[in-house]
Amino acid sequence: MTVSASLLATAAVLCAVGGILMLTRPLTRILLGAVIAGNGINLLVLSATGSAGREPLLYGVELGRVTDPLPQAIALTAIVITLATTAFLLAMAYRSHQLTGTDEVHDDDEDRRIVLRAEVLGERDELREQYRAEAEPSAEAQRRYRAERRRLRARLRADRALQARGRDASGDLWHDVLGADAEDYAAGRPTERPEPPTNRGDTG
Amino acid sequence: MNALVPLPVLLPLCATGLSLAFGTRLKQFQRFISVAVLTAVLGLSVALMIAADMNGPLSVHLGDFAPPLGITLVADRLSGLMLTVSSAVTLCVLVYSLGQGMADRDEETPVAVFHPAYLILVAGVSCTFLAGDLVNLYVGFEIMLVASFVLLTLGGTGPRIRAGSTYVIISLFSSMLFLTAIAMTYAATGTANFAQLAGRLAELPLGVQTLIQGMLLTVFAIKAAVFPLAAWLPDSYPTAPAPVTAVFAGLLTKVGVYCMLRTETLLFPGNRLGDLLMAAALASMVVGILGAVAQTDLKRLLSFTLISHIGYMVFGIGLATREAYGGAIVYVVHHITVQTTLFLVAGLIERRGGTTELTRLGGIAKAAPVLAVLFFVPAMNLAGIPPLSGFIGKLGLMRAGVADGSVWAWILVIGSTATSLLTLYVMAKVWNLAFWRAAPPGQAADGTVLESDDDSDDDTDEGPDRMPGTGDEGVRPRHEPAGRAVAATLHGHAVTTTTRLPRLMTWATAATVALGLAYTVFAGPLTAYTDRSAAELIARVPYVEAVLGR
Known part of the structure; x- marks a missing residue:
């Protein structure tokens, strides 16, 4: 042939x-x-x-x-x-x-979660190392360290709450374009719910 | 008898035409047509299964064109069984969706599209099961896929379009790969007919054979969601309406498994890529179930168990002995039913509890004992608790693995045991969170519209929802969107929660549970039948003779 x-x-x-x-x-x-x-x-x-x-x-x-x-x-x-x-x-x-407003294909939910987790954990380790490296941590440093840790935890928690609502990072946009919930959008993200007891230990 | 073979494809297609012609005006008529046709297809499939079992494979050359030219449809034992199970399951899911449509009072356009699309899906699935050549298999896939695109994006809401785009792109890609594989096969052998390929492929150089086999396996592995090619599944299935997810999870992936089974036995005997398949099977099992362990949303969790359990069937195909094929076929039959049931139950749970997010559910066992039973039985079935059909399938596969005795087979036996234990763990987690513990604060009570995606429902009565009897003071403001991603009605709105489960939906789910239990009751005839099918698959001669004559 x-x-x-x-x-x-x-x-x-x-x-x-x-x-x-x-x-x-x-x-x-x-x-x-x-x-x-x-x-x-x-x-x-x-x-x-x-x-x-x-x-x-x-x-x-x-x-x-x-x-x-x-x-x-x-x-x-x-x-x-x-x-x-x-x-x-x-x-x-x-x-x-x-x-x-765009026709882009969005990130996979799971991927985004894993990346976020890796980012947060990496930052935490870095913070901890810095903190441990100081011989005599001052009260100020301790306070800053704790605040940073809290911020990281809040980020993870916010993402989990977002996921529980089943919206991805740009979820607000859909919410907005689909209309009808303007007051919700204007008020920012809905308040977080108290952490359910089953999810503890995630932030380490 | 042979004239009956094309009917499982033709009937749904004709019914689609009728449904589209009259559907927008006569809703009752549309429902009647769908149910009647699917019942007829079920009857036909049973007839084909019995006939194929008694007299050997039935084959039809459409238009009486000889094999390489015309379209060939073949019904052998395996296709007959697959057709029967799939049509039984699709009928149950159809009834469920009727119940759901009534419960949501969906009378608008997208639902008018639902029935025709669903019928086309059934036609596509039947076409792939009956296809006697690669091209017809491709066409069957495409029929099924186009219908599934429509069903997956029903209502066109944001999450569904998002999920749909992943699914459509992946499907497009695998179709292209399939077409390339067909072109290669045709260029190398001059035919696409399975029966002729069975003879001619063996004469090709080994490299070409392996190339074609690898291409086809890749295509089917994408469809079947085998591990490295499964990432699309958990992202695209959970957002669809509950009955759609159920039928996709039950059938579409198993169509991929069926094609693997067919091509591995008929076209490429000798199991050259067996080790590769077993490695993929192990990876699917382990990665899938670990993914399920990490999830807290019931639908996503079930999607991951789906990936994980595809591994069992691929394990059977990779072993390539008669017992292994028998075990794999039992497992396919079991898994179609049980996975569909679990997704249907997830739809009911959503209707009862307002969400499928496990951290927000609770107390269902007390509030809705029937639902708890409907979940418990298939969940234990999936995990493989002894008298149920999951155990029979797993036992068959493991015995085949032990009998084979190679290193890979032993690894797989250990891996599958671990996977079924982890499945049990996952199911226990769902049971404990959603059913067994007390209802968490702020659970949706009766009749609350939780969230709707595209219209501002103006019921401003923000009456605090309290769970009666739990004594909690939790108040849930109306805009706390509890059930958003999982908006499971056909339109893509969130469901209305009810304390009383819609009767039709419950009965349909109960029917699939009963079907799953029937496999246990009739385990003897079932395994005998699958053993005969496996023998027929390995022998190859009956199939080839039925198509080519002699």
Whole structure:
């Protein structure tokens, strides 16, 4: 089976371009990436026919010399499916823009939590080291140290409370755009609830 | 009999048309169509399962085109069983969603879309189970995915769009990978038909074979949420409406497992990537369950146990002996049912307690004993407590592992034991927090609209909600959004909490619990059947002969 090199090269370039676009944040770019990469893969499917022959018609063409019609059918199916998905993604990007003013894909909740935790723990260790390094901690240093620790704990707790409400970092924005709870937003974040007893020990 | 094979795909698709045509005006008619069609599909699936068991695989070439050209649908023992279980579960979930729609008095547009999308999802799932070639499998996946996009973002609220974008992008990516794998396979062998591939793939150079196998496994592992490729799942499932999450958790991941099972046995016998699969299985089990231990939201927690328990099935596939395949199939059947049940119960808990955040729940065992029983049975089932079906599945897999006796198999046996103990721990944690302890201060009482996402409900009676009988003075201001992420109605509003559980939802959940218990009662016939399916999978000849004749 011989395959046209230009077809393969085009497919490779399209897939690469699409791949890079899909790694970006905004949904519209991801959509463009998906469309471009999808076209590249369709070319790849077409290249599975091997060298081109005559058009695959039932009558009037010698049967032995026609192109394999099956990859064309597969590619057509894929094109139709890509069309539907494109329409859906576009609608979703628009809706996302309507809701948040941007169509960026947000961070994973879990990732954000882990990063925050790592940050807070790192800062705490640093603080502790600094504090321990002082031979005779003054009352002032002690007070500052305690305040810093409190601040870190509050940060974790605020994040947990936020998560309990199931909103991510930019949750206020949705809240705002979705409307209706203006007074809530104006008043800042809702007050924190007392820590439930089951969550202790998280801040160390 | 063979003519019945395409019907599980065709019926839901036709019903979708009817549903869309009449759905906006005749709500009752729409509901009737959905229930009637899914019941018919269930009946058909049972018939196909029995026929495939008695007479061997049934196959149909649509339009009577010979194998490499036409679309081939095949129903063998494995597909028959999967179809039966999936249609039983989808029927229960449909009834549950009807109950939920009635309970929330949802009469507006998104719900008119719910039924058609749900039917298309069922058609897609049936199509993948029946597909006799790679291209049709791809199409089945896509049908299922497009429907799932719509269902996941139903109502179009902020959290759902956010969750949906992750899901859509991941799905798009895996579809592309799948299409590339199909192109490679076709270029190498000149066919996409499973039965023909079974013969032709073996003639390829080893490197090409492994490449194709690796690509397909990656695609299916993304669908099945096997560990390194599972990060999308806990982020996208929990925000969907309760019945949608339930059916996704139960079915969509298991469709991936089914495809792995099918391709590993039929196309790539000899288990070349067995060790890799076992390593992935171990990682899924351990990482998934540790993730579940760390969660405090019930739906997220259940999503992590889902990832963890996918590991068991992959373990069975990686072992690749007859007992292991049998055990894996039992486990798939068990897990579809039990995971769906748990998510349905989570929906009920949300309705009763106003949230699925465990730190805010409490006292449900006393307030709603029925709900407590409905949770307890599947939870113990998931953990694998002896008489229940989870135990049967785990036992089968572990026996296969011990019989295999290799180092990896032993590691996996130990790993799966630890995982089931940790599952028990997680379930006990949920039980203690949500059901057993006294209600925490400020729990939502009856009939409070906790939070609604997109409309300012103007009930300004900020009557302090006190839990009767707990004696606490906790006052919860109206704007304390207790149930926000978990806004579980079809529209994406938060649910209205009630002290009385909606009857239809409870009955539907009870039906899935009963289905889970039935696996224990009929464990003998079930394991005998799965053993026969495993034998058929390993033999390969019946399948190939059913498709290609001879």
